[in-house]
Amino acid sequence: MAVITVERKPLTFLERTYLPQIAGGLKTTFKHLIAPKKTLEYPEQRPAIPVGYRGVPTLVKDPNGREKCVSCQLCEFVCPPKAIRITPGEIPADQADRAHVEKGPQAFDIDMLRCIYCGLCQEVCPEEAIFLQNQFSMSGYTRAEMVNHKDRLYELGGTLPDAHHKWDKKKTAEEHGNAH
Amino acid sequence: MIAPAKPDLVTVNIDGQEIAVPKGTNVIEAARLVNVDVPHYCYHPKLSVVGNCRMCLIEMGMPAVDPATKAPIMDPATGKQKINWIPRPQIGCGTNVSPGLHVKTISPMVKDAREGVMEFLLINHPLDCPICDQAGECKLQEQATGYGRGYSRFVEQKNVKPKRTQLGPRVTLDDERCILCSRCIRFSKEIAKDDVLGFVDRGSYSTLTCYPGKKLENNYSLNTVDICPVGALTSTDFRFKMRVWFLKQTNVIDTESSVGANTVVWSREGTIYRITPRRNDEVNDTWLADSARVLYKAVKAADRLAATETIEALVARAAALFKSTPGAIAIVGSARSTVEEQFFTRHLATALKASAHLVSRVGQGDKLLISADRNPNVRGALVTGLIKTLPAQQLTDLAAQIDAGKIKAVVAINEDLAAAGLTAAQLAKVSIVYLGAHANATSAAAKVVFPTLTVFEKSGTFVNQQFRIQKTLKAVPAAAGATDDLVVLAQLVAAAGGAALPAELGSLWKVIAAEVPALATMTFANLPETGLVLDATPYAALPFVEGETLHYKPAQPAVAAATA
Numbered sequence: 001m002a003v004i005t006v007e008r009k010p011l012t013f014l015e016r017t018y019l020p021q022i023a024g025g026l027k028t029t030f031k032h033l034i035a036p037k038k039t040l041e042y043p044e045q046r047p048a049i050p051v052g053y054r055g056v057p058t059l060v061k062d063p064n065g066r067e068k069c070v071s072c073q074l075c076e077f078v079c080p081p082k083a084i085r086i087t088p089g090e091i092p093a094d095q096a097d098r099a100h101v102e103k104g105p106q107a108f109d110i111d112m113l114r115c116i117y118c119g120l121c122q123e124v125c126p127e128e129a130i131f132l133q134n135q136f137s138m139s140g141y142t143r144a145e146m147v148n149h150k151d152r153l154y155e156l157g158g159t160l161p162d163a164h165h166k167w168d169k170k171k172t173a174e175e176h177g178n179a180h
Numbered sequence: 181m182i183a184p185a186k187p188d189l190v191t192v193n194i195d196g197q198e199i200a201v202p203k204g205t206n207v208i209e210a211a212r213l214v215n216v217d218v219p220h221y222c223y224h225p226k227l228s229v230v231g232n233c234r235m236c237l238i239e240m241g242m243p244a245v246d247p248a249t250k251a252p253i254m255d256p257a258t259g260k261q262k263i264n265w266i267p268r269p270q271i272g273c274g275t276n277v278s279p280g281l282h283v284k285t286i287s288p289m290v291k292d293a294r295e296g297v298m299e300f301l302l303i304n305h306p307l308d309c310p311i312c313d314q315a316g317e318c319k320l321q322e323q324a325t326g327y328g329r330g331y332s333r334f335v336e337q338k339n340v341k342p343k344r345t346q347l348g349p350r351v352t353l354d355d356e357r358c359i360l361c362s363r364c365i366r367f368s369k370e371i372a373k374d375d376v377l378g379f380v381d382r383g384s385y386s387t388l389t390c391y392p393g394k395k396l397e398n399n400y401s402l403n404t405v406d407i408c409p410v411g412a413l414t415s416t417d418f419r420f421k422m423r424v425w426f427l428k429q430t431n432v433i434d435t436e437s438s439v440g441a442n443t444v445v446w447s448r449e450g451t452i453y454r455i456t457p458r459r460n461d462e463v464n465d466t467w468l469a470d471s472a473r474v475l476y477k478a479v480k481a482a483d484r485l486a487a488t489e490t491i492e493a494l495v496a497r498a499a500a501l502f503k504s505t506p507g508a509i510a511i512v513g514s515a516r517s518t519v520e521e522q523f524f525t526r527h528l529a530t531a532l533k534a535s536a537h538l539v540s541r542v543g544q545g546d547k548l549l550i551s552a553d554r555n556p557n558v559r560g561a562l563v564t565g566l567i568k569t570l571p572a573q574q575l576t577d578l579a580a581q582i583d584a585g586k587i588k589a590v591v592a593i594n595e596d597l598a599a600a601g602l603t604a605a606q607l608a609k610v611s612i613v614y615l616g617a618h619a620n621a622t623s624a625a626a627k628v629v630f631p632t633l634t635v636f637e638k639s640g641t642f643v644n645q646q647f648r649i650q651k652t653l654k655a656v657p658a659a660a661g662a663t664d665d666l667v668v669l670a671q672l673v674a675a676a677g678g679a680a681l682p683a684e685l686g687s688l689w690k691v692i693a694a695e696v697p698a699l700a701t702m703t704f705a706n707l708p709e710t711g712l713v714l715d716a717t718p719y720a721a722l723p724f725v726e727g728e729t730l731h732y733k734p735a736q737p738a739v740a741a742a743t744a
Contacts, residue, residue: 176340178385
């Protein structure tokens with residue numbers, strides 16, 4: 001292997017005093033003293049979350065405050081780390097505004113120690129009921145605390161606008177009946 | 181029903197492949213033999229052909245002959261006989277093969293026809309897949325993906341029909357999902373002989389309903405759920421319990437009666453969700469009784485026994501009991517046990533020099549899939565040599581021996597002695613060793629109780645009324661505190677001074693094959709899925725109680741079956 005000899009230039013007088021370098025460093029320091037802050041006082045201040053951010057998976061309700069999930073268990077099926085566990089159940093016929101949906105989750109658990117925030121559950125959901133929203137911080141003292149149950153998931157999810165109103169349309173059609 | 185295949189063969193050409201099939205076969209079945217899928221909804225191999233779904237449209241043609249001379253017309257381009265293709269598609273289910281028949285299942289015309297049929301079927305089909313129990317095993321889903329157009333042109337309002345109709349105690353009907361294939365109607369009429377279903381109204385208003393004032397409540401009603409190609413008929417028991425794609429399928433044998441219907445047990449993580457039939461053309465075709473589908477509830481029953489001691493401690497106590505009552509021990513084996521367990525029972529009887537008793541259960545046969553003998557394995561006990569004659573319904577001999585003080589200890593295997601006619605006083609008089617899965621009067625009176633497994637938790641074999649030995653496999657892990665019957669019996673045989681027997685089926689079957697002449701050539705692993713028919717001639721003189729059922733005719737007139 002060829003040896004390349006790098007010539008080491010001798011320092012100039014100014015460089016030997018170190019003063020230009022100190023001045024340059026101080027210039028950067030003073031610039032940042034005056035410039036707007038880049039850091040946040042977390043957790044009092046929270047960062048702005050970009051569109052499409054994949055935070056903690058949540059369940060959402062429709063604009064009428066009704067549960068959207070019908071417990072089809074596709075998210076449970078698609079979930080790569082098997083973080084989701086659903087117990088399906090039947091909606092009793094006496095719930096006038098939801099009985100026509102027939103099926104809803106009895107229990108819906110997402111183990112946030114398993115969740116990898118991949119967003120496949122949101123992608124696969126045929127009812128647009130599960131969304132990875134802006135919440136990014138989950139903490140707890142026990143493993144049990146890190147499992148989000150149905151109530152917590154709805155609390156985190158809130159209500160999102162719905163473009164389809166699938167079940168409302170279905171109910172209208174049912175009341176309208178056939179044009180016999 | 182399709183006429184039974186006659187031996188004479190007909191050569192047909194399906195998508196360029198020549199195949200010889202029995203005369204009377206239809207195009208769907210012929211295509212299946214060359215691994216060509218002809219999609220269909222209404223056609224079912226065990227039901228009559230109606231040809232109303234139009235999904236199995238194919239193109240067909242016959243070799244051209246000169247009308248006058250009957251000489252073949254050759255195609256100069258290929259040098260082969262010219263084929264006269266019918267210019268319109270034909271249904272595959274209603275077309276029986278004829279010599280020289282040519283069929284095209286992949287042509288532009290067939291593709292168009294299938295897309296058209298799929299579009300019509302989907303017009304009024306609701307978008308229920310997320311809440312539909314059939315999703316994942318739905319022919320409409322599969323064939324819409326495989327043969328459909330892929331998008332909908334329908335902008336009008338879909339039809340509205342009743343959504344949550346209870347057709348009977350076990351079947352729920354969603355009329356919107358129904359594609360009017362009429363399989364359920366034909367099943368009720370032709371197989372169950374309970375003609376309660378039918379269509380009312382016309383055109384797109386056609387609706388499946390029960391005859392007014394009647395219900396779909398015969399013991400075969402859930403077969404309509406199995407054969408429904410869509411999610412219109414669903415099982416009320418399985419409704420909304422679990423999606424099918426999570427379920428593991430295990431081949432099991434129905435232990436309800438000596439028919440030995442082949443079943444599939446669907447389970448997830450050790451919990452059984454449903455039982456469906458498995459096709460076996462020699463035993464149960466594609467059917468299964470409703471009563472056989474709820475047997476899985478015994479696995480998680482509240483009265484399951486669980487051990488409070490180690491198995492070694494229990495065996496030691498049983499061994500001490502055997503030693504204290506030499507020559508005064510009786511064994512009550514079970515015709516509900518597997519062949520392997522009966523083989524072990526025989527060894528236990530030999531080791532203890534005890535007499536072996538069995539209990540017979542007789543009910544009313546239904547001439548279809550429930551026979552009069554409600555024990556699944558009486559013939560297994562005969563084959564393994566546990567018994568020589570047919571068992572009685574009551575243990576009167578044993579009761580007399582207990583009263584006479586000749587018997588001081590009883591080993592009861594899977595049998596409730598109280599139910600078999602022993603009184604509480606007689607039970608109290610003897611020391612009982614009980615092996616069983618559930619609590620009963622015998623387990624309460626027993627000195628030593630070995631909690632064992634239900635049929636869904638163990639592998640083994642059963643010999644049905646046709647002397648067909650069939651394999652059942654372990655569907656779910658053993659319940660906590662319960663031990664495999666074979667492990668318990670092997671240890672009991674050893675404790676009684678008998679030969680050391682392996683409790684593992686692979687090695688055990690080597691021992692069974694060596695000792696039981698009728699099973700000399702068998703191993704557990706090579707037993708075919710459809711079972712193996714054993715030689716029944718040594719037992720021809722025995723008065724079996726079974727009457728005629730599907731695929732079974734008694735060799736001699738059945739004795740009058742007592743209704744139990």
